[in-house]
Amino acid sequence: MSAINLLEESIVEKTAGESESIPSQTFPDEVILDIDNVSISYSGNPAVKHVSFPIAKNRITSIIGPSGCGKSTLLRSINRMNDFIDGVTVDGNFIYAGHNVYSSRIDPVEVRRNIGMVFQKPNPFPKTIYKNISWGPQINGFTGSMDELVEKSLRQAALWDEVRDRLHESALGLSGGQQQRLCIARALAMEPDILLMDEPCSALDPISTSHIEDLLFDLKSRYTIVIVTHNMQQAARISDYTAFLEMGDLIEFGITDQLFTRPNQKRTEEYVTGRFG
Amino acid sequence: MQMREMETLKHSDVNQAKKIDIRKTRVRWGEFLIESSLGLCAMISIFTTGVIIFILAQESLGFFEAVSPFDFFFGTSWVPLFEPSSYGVLPLLWGTMLITIGAALFAIPTGLASAIYLSEYASPRMRAVVKPVLEVLAGIPTVVYGYFALTFVTPLLRKMVPGLEVFNALSGAIVVGVMILPTIATLSDNALRAVPDSLRQGAYALGATSLEVTTRVVVPAGLSGVMASFLLAISRAIGETMAVTLAAGATPNLSLTFLESIQTMTAYIVQVSMGDTPAGGIAYQTLFAVAGLLFVITLILNIVSQWILSKFREVYE
Numbered sequence: 001m002s003a004i005n006l007l008e009e010s011i012v013e014k015t016a017g018e019s020e021s022i023p024s025q026t027f028p029d030e031v032i033l034d035i036d037n038v039s040i041s042y043s044g045n046p047a048v049k050h051v052s053f054p055i056a057k058n059r060i061t062s063i064i065g066p067s068g069c070g071k072s073t074l075l076r077s078i079n080r081m082n083d084f085i086d087g088v089t090v091d092g093n094f095i096y097a098g099h100n101v102y103s104s105r106i107d108p109v110e111v112r113r114n115i116g117m118v119f120q121k122p123n124p125f126p127k128t129i130y131k132n133i134s135w136g137p138q139i140n141g142f143t144g145s146m147d148e149l150v151e152k153s154l155r156q157a158a159l160w161d162e163v164r165d166r167l168h169e170s171a172l173g174l175s176g177g178q179q180q181r182l183c184i185a186r187a188l189a190m191e192p193d194i195l196l197m198d199e200p201c202s203a204l205d206p207i208s209t210s211h212i213e214d215l216l217f218d219l220k221s222r223y224t225i226v227i228v229t230h231n232m233q234q235a236a237r238i239s240d241y242t243a244f245l246e247m248g249d250l251i252e253f254g255i256t257d258q259l260f261t262r263p264n265q266k267r268t269e270e271y272v273t274g275r276f277g
Numbered sequence: 278m279q280m281r282e283m284e285t286l287k288h289s290d291v292n293q294a295k296k297i298d299i300r301k302t303r304v305r306w307g308e309f310l311i312e313s314s315l316g317l318c319a320m321i322s323i324f325t326t327g328v329i330i331f332i333l334a335q336e337s338l339g340f341f342e343a344v345s346p347f348d349f350f351f352g353t354s355w356v357p358l359f360e361p362s363s364y365g366v367l368p369l370l371w372g373t374m375l376i377t378i379g380a381a382l383f384a385i386p387t388g389l390a391s392a393i394y395l396s397e398y399a400s401p402r403m404r405a406v407v408k409p410v411l412e413v414l415a416g417i418p419t420v421v422y423g424y425f426a427l428t429f430v431t432p433l434l435r436k437m438v439p440g441l442e443v444f445n446a447l448s449g450a451i452v453v454g455v456m457i458l459p460t461i462a463t464l465s466d467n468a469l470r471a472v473p474d475s476l477r478q479g480a481y482a483l484g485a486t487s488l489e490v491t492t493r494v495v496v497p498a499g500l501s502g503v504m505a506s507f508l509l510a511i512s513r514a515i516g517e518t519m520a521v522t523l524a525a526g527a528t529p530n531l532s533l534t535f536l537e538s539i540q541t542m543t544a545y546i547v548q549v550s551m552g553d554t555p556a557g558g559i560a561y562q563t564l565f566a567v568a569g570l571l572f573v574i575t576l577i578l579n580i581v582s583q584w585i586l587s588k589f590r591e592v593y594e
Binding site: 079 | 401475476477486497498
């Protein structure tokens with residue numbers, strides 16, 4: 001207990017110490033989540049090694065890199081979804097709302113209520129469209145008007161007009177792209193602080209993909225988005241910041257335009273110009 | 278270029294040298310033999326089922342020539358072997374129902390809880406121990422359960438429940454419940470494990486607790502498989518013979534409590550089959566009427582549970 005307290009205090013000092021840390025001087029945005037020296041391993045095999053970068057509030061941060069570079073692992077660790085995989089160990093700190101998400105004093109259920117997630121494959125519940133949206137708020141004790149919340153969430157996910165007449169039909173009757181937007185709406189209904197997206201367009205056709213990309217632009221004003229993608233054009237199109245991972249190492253983190261046009265690292269340049277990966 | 282030309286030349290040479298004939302020139306007798314003997318084996322069970330249904334129908338028809346179906350289905354007294362005889366099947370049907378309801382009351386909650394534990398909470402190591410043990414329960418001969426009921430469960434119950442007869446429905450229901458427990462636990466566990474992990478993750482990502490994920494996403498998603506397991510287990514309880522014959526006795530009875538001796542349809546069949554009832558008489562034909570009724574009930578239950586299971590397979594696609 002005391003060790004953890006000490007650890008957290010030192011971290012708070014570090015992020016508060018303006019002159020030394022990178023963020024406040026060169027980082028133009030408010031930091032909502034600080035990934036600080038994070039290492040993740042599966043049964044002793046390292047998947048992510050000593051990665052640090054900040055997540056900016058109300059911005060889209062994308063994590064790119066070749067398959068197996070640890071980008072999904074890193075994303076899923078942010079809201080402790082890796083808790084369900086045996087043998088995962090996480091070192092380092094994810095500083096969110098003044099606490100390390102992995103501290104023993106933290107309730108992972110509360111973390112996930114505030115940090116939502118959209119998965120690679122659409123995973124609607126085998127329930128009606130309406131209940132897919134209302135489920136999360138309901139178990140979390142939402143007391144307002146559920147009809148309004150459902151409509152608002154579906155509108156935010158640009159799905160309302162397509163499903164308004166079939167809210168009480170099964171969500172499994174929707175197309176893949178619609179299902180994925182339903183999953184986004186479901187996450188938005190919780191009004192999360194941060195929305196994590198794990199290759200949300202990889203199972204979708206180009207038209208559905210462009211729907212979702214447009215959607216992310218609109219959502220930026222209200223939410224912070226962290227998106228993992230293997231599609232570099234997508235990262236370049238939609239994100240404000242980009243982190244490039246390779247073999248578990250953070251090769252480069254920066255403003256997206258810079259990282260794609262004038263990367264500091266040779267590996268980054270080779271990757272974004274398509275010479276490998 | 279030259280190399281390639283040479284290669285194609287070589288190739289056509291080979292083709293010319295080898296004569297190709299793709300016409301059918303011989304019958305493969307070995308293939309034919311194997312195929313037909315495999316088919317024959319498959320036919321055996323179909324043939325047997327056909328013969329059983331035929332005999333059941335034939336003898337039952339003989340029975341219903343002598344006894345009106347109304348008296349059989351709605352009569353409240355079952356005295357087929359003594360004069361004055363009466364052939365109301367309700368006491369037997371009730372005996373079967375009493376055992377089945379009692380067994381289900383015990384086995385459904387316990388079995389579902391075991392399945393939830395196995396699929397959602399148990400560590401892989403725990404599963405590797407618990408599941409085989411459950412399956413061993415299913416492999417114990419039913420006569421052993423009957424004996425177990427008579428020599429262990431009943432004496433124990435008689436200490437706790439005053440007025441319990443030596444042969445009683447309660448003890449029978451409990452052992453049949455224990456017997457069908459593995460069916461429910463194993464099949465429900467399969468149904469719950471078939472629920473894709475992505476649904477669990479989706480629910481956790483919305484800030485759900487393990488309990489909420491299990492009771493409000495996983496169990497509803499696997500519900501048709503779980504229901505099918507209930508129905509299969511119930512149809513097994515209805516058809517169960519030895520345990521109830523030994524534990525619950527042979528007194529056709531419309532008793533409302535579990536304390537008295539009753540007789541189930543199957544126990545009646547055992548009683549008559551082992552006695553010296555002459556073939557061909559009406560008492561003999563009651564066997565087939567009761568067996569036919571039993572067959573129809575379990576058949577319907579099996580068809581319904583198959584139908585539910587096949588619906589369940591479509592759910593996530």
